[in-house]
Each structure stands twice: as structure tokens, then as C-alpha cells.
Amino acid sequence: MKNCVWQPQKTRSKIKTKVKAEDHLCEKRGEERRGEKVEDFCSWDSLEGKKNHSFSLLLLLFWEQSKFDKRDSEDLLLLQQSKRREMFGCECFCWDRVPEFIDSDPLPFSLPSPLPQWPQGGGFASGKICLGKIEVLKVTKFEKVWRCTHLRGKSQGFSFYRPMEIPEGFFCLGYYCQSNDQPLRGFVLVACETTSKSETDGSVLESPALEKPLSYSLIWSIDSHDECAYFWLPNPPTGYKAMGIVVTSNPNEPEVEEVRCVREDLTETCETSDVLLTIKSKSSKNSFQIWKTQPCDRGMLARGVSVGTFFCGTSLDSEQRVDVACLKNLDSSLNAMPNLNQINALIQHYGPTVYFHPDEKYLPSSVQWFFKNGAVLYAAGNRKGRAIDSQGSNLPSGGTNDGAYWIDLPSDEDARDNLKKGNIESAKLYVHVKPAFGGAFTDIVMWVFCPFNGPVTLKVPLMNIEMGKIGEHVGDWEHFTLRVSNFTGELWSVFFSQHSGGEWVNAFDIEFINGNKPIVYSSKHGHASFPHPGTYLQGSTKLGIGVRNDAARSKFVVDSSIKYRIVAAEYLGVGIITEPCWLQYMREWGPTIEYDSHSEIEKIINLLPLFVRFSVENLFELFPTELYGEEGPTGPKEKDNWLGDEYC
Structure with a gap:
């Protein structure tokens, strides 16, 4: 269709x-x-x-x-x-x-179109991942144990689930929970040992990778005539780690056969992330909280694998430790990561359609078009720039962003205006493929280049003010990231980069077009990425003061499933992907610009209604830092998320 x-x-x-x-x-x-x-x-x-x-x-x-x-x-x-x-x-x-007559239990989510048959090769989309000493499967079939309903701010409450249909030889590591106001979308990993006990030094037997807990500790319970729930933390043997929590509907301690603990050297430390649920007690000052967990060390080189379980407790601060762990991928080959044919198949199946705003004046282009049409390289201490060849081969490579070089527009006014407009016909997405969560997922990072970032529109109560020059800069790099499960090849979530941060959005909250291709909306002039059309405020949403990010559909569109180039996939090995010369340029893609915006913002403050005028000092803090100046942006390889995880 x-x-x-x-x-x-x-x-x-x-x-x-x-x-x-x-x-x-x-x-x-x-x-x-x-x-x-x-x-x-x-x-x-x-x-x-x-x-x-x-x-x-x-x-x-x-x-x-x-x-x-x-x-x-x-x-x-x-x-x-x-x-x-x-x-x-x-x-x-x-x-x-x-x-x-209202059945509000979450129903399973599936993408709008069936998954294709992925190209064969390696362990990608095989349903299993070998982590060295253990092998894991992803379980998505659950039996509900307890449902907590009518939470403040949650229309449907939360449910806690026991994994079901675990294959013979595999063992549960912990239970799963999620909000009831979203589709049933989560998973937990179940594990089995890949090798039996073996002699390591001729006399000492290696301990098994998985062991039963010794017992359980009751963390929290609710017991009334309406509902009963008990939360148990497995007590692991010495040298082992618990991986998750067990929930029961009766006060009897769970059987030790219910879960397995994992040998400590096969685990990574984990931390809490989002608070899923807070339950306040009338009899205690401490609240009972449920958190998502994630590996402490995340990024392309990290080896921590999220189990999909949760952690809970009555209190948690920076000095307290999380009593559950994540798994560790000891297989250096990352056998479940996609090969080059599989990467291309994934991009062609999931490549988003990027819509730019109908009033966008500063469209994307290819890097080659930017260089061919007059981009100039400047060096510190030299007022005369030099032309850049179409491949960027004469750009300085390596090093760090030391301020020694920067790229700018040509001095000729017509050439400058032509470069600012961009050239959407030449535009393509530049793709970096890397492991996530120890190779259990693949991140497909798609970079879009715009030669120019336009001025901002400031929103204040009752009015919008277009800023003449403020917000402008040369060489705008933006990106979004597709996170794909290596168990099945299913699109799991998308990261939408928005200026200095961004947000992860689950697949069930994304708009799709032409099958399983997400839609990405690029904001007017700023080119930040959003999952839905609308106006997004960067600043104080409470007071309605900040920079407008307007996103909408238009005829200006780039289909990344067709128009893309893979520029890096380090895990494939040397020589598989030839990285372009311009990717090694670590300096700024535009000159540093300082705006005389202080007086302009003072004028804006004087236009504000009295009820939002605190002091000039406080109001200045409400405006994004971009209003006071723009450093020239660096290229993709100099960004923190090239090696690290996405920053929200």
C-alpha cells in the first residue's frame, strides 16, 4: 500500500x-x-x-x-x-x-507488517544469542501474577508477569512488569548453560554458570481482602548474582527451582533508570518503588546485556547498591550482530521517511554537494580559506577538536545563499551501525546533514517572535537511531535526537508508512527529530517560554530506505566498510558565532505580561543557551553517542 x-x-x-x-x-x-x-x-x-x-x-x-x-x-x-x-x-x-465489561489488560503489540525473511548468515535473528558460557532466549509470553490499579497519573495501573513457555533446559532469571496503558511489549531473557562442568586445571572443576538461589528475602508485600502481592529477592550462593525479582500472590516463599542465579564473572553491574511505579504507604514514610534496570556501562564497546527484569525496594539513594545484575557477553565475536547483507536488508525494511517542514528554507544535502558548491576550510591564523574537494580528502584527519580548523560558507553572497538552501535531491542518510546492550541489539544510527541551521522563533505568552540571526549556524548534523532486536530482527524503538538531548520512543508509539518504515519529522530551521507532527517547546513549558520546534509533513521528504550510505560498522572488521575521508575530520563544520542577543531578550522580557516577569536574571535562565551563541558543530565521529549510548 x-x-x-x-x-x-x-x-x-x-x-x-x-x-x-x-x-x-x-x-x-x-x-x-x-x-x-x-x-x-x-x-x-x-x-x-x-x-x-x-x-x-x-x-x-x-x-x-x-x-x-x-x-x-x-x-x-x-x-x-x-x-x-x-x-x-x-x-x-x-x-x-x-x-x-471493560477488559483493560494490555494486548500484545506487533508491527504493522510481517517481518521478512532476513538474509542468512551468523547468529542474527536466530532466536538465540550465545554469551560465552551461557545461551539466552527472549521470552514474550507471560502469565499475570498481580495487577495494581488506579495509580495517580496512571489510568490503568501496572501488572506483574511470570514468563511462560520456557523451553526445556532454559531457566527463568526474574519476572517482568509494565504499565497497563500500553501494549504488552516487553521481554525477559531465559538462560541455559552452554557447556557442562569441565576440568580447568586438571584438578579443579569449574563452577556451573547457573545455580538455584539458597532462599528468598521478602522485600515488600500488600495483603488485604481485595488483593495480595509479595515481592521476593533471590538470595544467591556465594560467587553468584540474582538477576531479577519474583512476585507471588500468596505469602509462601517461592520454590528455589523458580529462578536461577548467574555466576558473578558472567555478569555486569546494573543501575536503575526510569521509575515505573511508586506506592506510598500510610504506615511508613518510605515509598515502595519499582525501577527499570540497565547496565551501568553502555555503548558500542560495552558488554552488559539487559535481562528485561525490574528492581524494587522501599528506598534507594546514590549510596545504596542494586541487588540484581545484568548479564555479560563474553563472546568477542558478537555472533548475533548482523552481517553486511543483513544490515542492508534492515535499512531497506525499516529506513524511516523523513519529512521536513513545509516552510523549511534550509534543506539537507549530501556532503559531496556541500563541498562541490563552495564550502571552504579555514585554519587559525589564516584569513584566506581553501576549497574542499568533493570527497573531503584535503581535510585534516584525526586528532581532536582543538580549534585549529573550521569549515565556512564562501564569501560570495550568491554562493552563500545557494549553499544555505541545501539540495534535497542529493541528500542521503549516513549510517553508523554498532552493537547495543552487549550485542543483544543493533543500533542503526542515521545522520542527516544540512548545510545551514536557520534562525529560531521564540514563543512567549500570547505571541511568537522570529529572531533575525539568533540560532543560525553553518553545518548542521542531526541524527535518529533505530534499535533492532538481534533475537528476531524486530524494530524495538527509535531515538529522536533533539538539539542537545532527545528521547527514546517505543515502536507502538511511532507512526509508520509503507509497511514498517517509521516517520521522522524534522523541525523547521533547527532540524531536530520528532515522532509526531506538532509544536514542541524548548525552554520552560510551564510558563510557555522558549524556542518553538515546529514539525509537519510536506513535499520535502527523504526516504532513508533508498537514499543512504553505510559509513561505519566497526564490529564487522577492517576493510568491510570504507569510511569516507570527511568522517575523519574532527574539527568544526561551521565557525563559532556569538550573538548580541542580551539586548534583544531584554526587549522580549519587557513585552511579557507582569505575572511572568520575575527578575531579568531569572527570566534569562528560561531561554535555551543556543540564543546566546553557537559553536560550530562537530561531525558525527566527534559526538558522544558515536561510542556511547544515546543521551536523553
Whole structure:
């Protein structure tokens, strides 16, 4: 199907709604109320004396049937959550009268199109990954153990799962949990030992890679007439590490056969990342929290493998350690990483379609077009620049960004204007392929080059102000990253780079076009990447002050599944990929620009309403640092994420 867009509903699973006969009246009234304001709809619900679960039903009906704008639906959800907080004033409780005709359990997610048959070779997409002494499988079939519902800020609560359908010879390492307002998308790894006990020095037997825990420690529990849940940490034998938590619905300690602990030298230390769940206790000052875990050391050279489990406790600070570990890939060959044919197949299947804003004046180009059309290399102490050949072979290579060289536009005004506009017909994505999470995933980093970054538009209350020169700089490198599971070749998530940070977005929250190709929206003038069209504010969203990032569809589009070049994949070995000369240029792709923006921002502050004027000093801190000057950007290889993980 050409130009067919598949956009999953964000932050909510596909909920099966069965309306009973006695609820037809609610549906009918919902039809009659279409077109009314959100506030009116909520008032009507209150005046009718409906209970909160009726409000939930009406919300679901409007999501599925009404012609409301998406933002109106989100406003309804926020009002519903606010109403619950006012009614109950607690972080977590279980409503024992959830309507039986609403099935809100998350349903499994799948990409819009089936996966192709990947080219053969190596261990990529084989379903298993060998980590040296152990072999792991990814399990995505689960049995629900406990569900915590009606959390503050969470419309559907959280569920905890036990992995199911574990193949013979493999063992569970820990349980899984996730929010109920998103599709069932997670995984946990199960493991088996690759070799039996063997003699290592003629007399000493090597300890097994996997061992049963000695016992369990109860970390936290809830026990009431409505619900029961118990969280257990495995107590490993000496020299072994626990990998995850076990959850039960009864107070009996789990069987030691339930999970396995892993020999310490086969593990890496891990840390908590996102807080998934916080449950406040009335009887204790400490909250019970659930965290995602990830290897402490991440990036292209790191070997930590995330197990997919979680960690929990009643408190955690910087001095406390996480009592679970990640796995370590000791196989130096990284056997599950894709070969060159498989890389090309992945890009051709998943390569995003990049949309630039309809009012974009500064479009991308190829690096070769930029060089051919007048880009100039300058050296410190020399006022005269020199032309750069089309391959960049006369650029200084290696070293660090020491300020000795920089690239700039030509002095001729017409040539400068021509370079600023870019040339989208020549544009292509420059691809860096690297291991992630110890080779359990592949990161396909796609770099886009724009010869020029345009001026910013500043948003302040009640007005937008176009800044004449502020925000401009030469040589704009932006990127986004596809993270692919090496177990199956399935696209797992996409990182959208946004100025000095960015965000990881799960596959179920991404727009797709023409099968499994994500859509990337590049913002006007700044070229930051976003998963959906709209206006994104860089600054103080609370006060509505900052730089606008406007993203929308247009005729300006680059299909990265066709227009790309692989520039680096170090793990393939020497000679497989020939890196271009310009990639070795470590200095700046544009001159440093300092703006006289202080007086301009003072004028803007004077235009602000009195209720947002704190002091001039405080207001200056609200504006992004880009307004005060622009250092010339460096190339892809000088960025932190070339070797490291993406920074959010």
C-alpha cells in the first residue's frame, strides 16, 4: 500500500469494550453530547451523578467512536485522573468494582507488517544469542501474577508477569512488569548453560554458570481482602548474582527451582533508570518503588546485556547498591550482530521517511554537494580559506577538536545563499551501525546533514517572535537511531535526537508508512527529530517560554530506505566498510558565532505580561543557551553517542 500511514494510539492499549443492555443509555447520551466542549461533558457527567467508573466507560466510548480531536481525548483523560485524585487522594489502590465489561489488560503489540525473511548468515535473528558460557532466549509470553490499579497519573495501573513457555533446559532469571496503558511489549531473557562442568586445571572443576538461589528475602508485600502481592529477592550462593525479582500472590516463599542465579564473572553491574511505579504507604514514610534496570556501562564497546527484569525496594539513594545484575557477553565475536547483507536488508525494511517542514528554507544535502558548491576550510591564523574537494580528502584527519580548523560558507553572497538552501535531491542518510546492550541489539544510527541551521522563533505568552540571526549556524548534523532486536530482527524503538538531548520512543508509539518504515519529522530551521507532527517547546513549558520546534509533513521528504550510505560498522572488521575521508575530520563544520542577543531578550522580557516577569536574571535562565551563541558543530565521529549510548 503506497502512502498508507499506520499510527498506533499513543499510551493506551486496544481495549475491548462490551456494552451491556443497561448501558445503552450511556452510549446514546454520549452520541447526543458529541461536539460539546470537554468541560461541558465532564460537568454533565457530574450533574447526572455518575460514578467514576461510568466516567471511564464514557471516556472509552468517546475514544473509540467520537469525532473528538486527539487533544480533546487527552484532556478528558487528564480530567479523569484529576477527578480520581480528588476523590481518593492516594498513590495506589485497587478498585474492587471495576466494570466487568471493560477488559483493560494490555494486548500484545506487533508491527504493522510481517517481518521478512532476513538474509542468512551468523547468529542474527536466530532466536538465540550465545554469551560465552551461557545461551539466552527472549521470552514474550507471560502469565499475570498481580495487577495494581488506579495509580495517580496512571489510568490503568501496572501488572506483574511470570514468563511462560520456557523451553526445556532454559531457566527463568526474574519476572517482568509494565504499565497497563500500553501494549504488552516487553521481554525477559531465559538462560541455559552452554557447556557442562569441565576440568580447568586438571584438578579443579569449574563452577556451573547457573545455580538455584539458597532462599528468598521478602522485600515488600500488600495483603488485604481485595488483593495480595509479595515481592521476593533471590538470595544467591556465594560467587553468584540474582538477576531479577519474583512476585507471588500468596505469602509462601517461592520454590528455589523458580529462578536461577548467574555466576558473578558472567555478569555486569546494573543501575536503575526510569521509575515505573511508586506506592506510598500510610504506615511508613518510605515509598515502595519499582525501577527499570540497565547496565551501568553502555555503548558500542560495552558488554552488559539487559535481562528485561525490574528492581524494587522501599528506598534507594546514590549510596545504596542494586541487588540484581545484568548479564555479560563474553563472546568477542558478537555472533548475533548482523552481517553486511543483513544490515542492508534492515535499512531497506525499516529506513524511516523523513519529512521536513513545509516552510523549511534550509534543506539537507549530501556532503559531496556541500563541498562541490563552495564550502571552504579555514585554519587559525589564516584569513584566506581553501576549497574542499568533493570527497573531503584535503581535510585534516584525526586528532581532536582543538580549534585549529573550521569549515565556512564562501564569501560570495550568491554562493552563500545557494549553499544555505541545501539540495534535497542529493541528500542521503549516513549510517553508523554498532552493537547495543552487549550485542543483544543493533543500533542503526542515521545522520542527516544540512548545510545551514536557520534562525529560531521564540514563543512567549500570547505571541511568537522570529529572531533575525539568533540560532543560525553553518553545518548542521542531526541524527535518529533505530534499535533492532538481534533475537528476531524486530524494530524495538527509535531515538529522536533533539538539539542537545532527545528521547527514546517505543515502536507502538511511532507512526509508520509503507509497511514498517517509521516517520521522522524534522523541525523547521533547527532540524531536530520528532515522532509526531506538532509544536514542541524548548525552554520552560510551564510558563510557555522558549524556542518553538515546529514539525509537519510536506513535499520535502527523504526516504532513508533508498537514499543512504553505510559509513561505519566497526564490529564487522577492517576493510568491510570504507569510511569516507570527511568522517575523519574532527574539527568544526561551521565557525563559532556569538550573538548580541542580551539586548534583544531584554526587549522580549519587557513585552511579557507582569505575572511572568520575575527578575531579568531569572527570566534569562528560561531561554535555551543556543540564543546566546553557537559553536560550530562537530561531525558525527566527534559526538558522544558515536561510542556511547544515546543521551536523553
